[in-house]
Amino acid sequence: MTAAKMIAILGWIDVDPSGRDSLVAKSAALQRSTRTDEPGCLNYTISADPALPGRIQIVELWESAHALDAHFQHPNFHATGAVLRAEPRLGGGSAKYRIDASDAIRSPDGVPSTTFWSAES
Numbered sequence: 292m293t294a295a296k297m298i299a300i301l302g303w304i305d306v307d308p309s310g311r312d313s314l315v316a317k318s319a320a321l322q323r324s325t326r327t328d329e330p331g332c333l334n335y336t337i338s339a340d341p342a343l344p345g346r347i348q349i350v351e352l353w354e355s356a357h358a359l360d361a362h363f364q365h366p367n368f369h370a371t372g373a374v375l376r377a378e379p380r381l382g383g384g385s386a387k388y389r390i391d392a393s394d395a396i397r398s399p400d401g402v403p404s405t406t407f408w409s410a411e412s
Contacts, residue, residue, distance in 0.1 A: 298353045
């Protein structure tokens with residue numbers, strides 16, 4: 292039996308800059324609800340990109356594919372989509388990633404590295 296792998300979703304939506312902050316603010320309660328009410332949600336962030344005036348960044352982390360599948364059926368998923376469609380999209384995209392290892396960025400000596408010191412084989 293293999294251990295469940297975490298799933299990350301990284302996405303972005305471009306909207307008119309004048310409507311971006313309102314969309315992000317309207318999604319705040321749904322972000323909180325997703326984090327607290329949906330088992331397996333490790334992170335659910337919809338935020339304004341500080342470098343691009345009309346861009347909204349989406350970062351999600353789920354403890355398993357099972358948890359993400361449940362999210363896709365949850366009312367929070369559908370309500371968040373409705374909120375984010377309140378402004379016309381000028382572009383966007385998203386992708387999911389399976390995560391098979393995680394570790395601290397810095398070694399025990401404090402040096403940043405891509406090495407996974409404590410990853411199980």
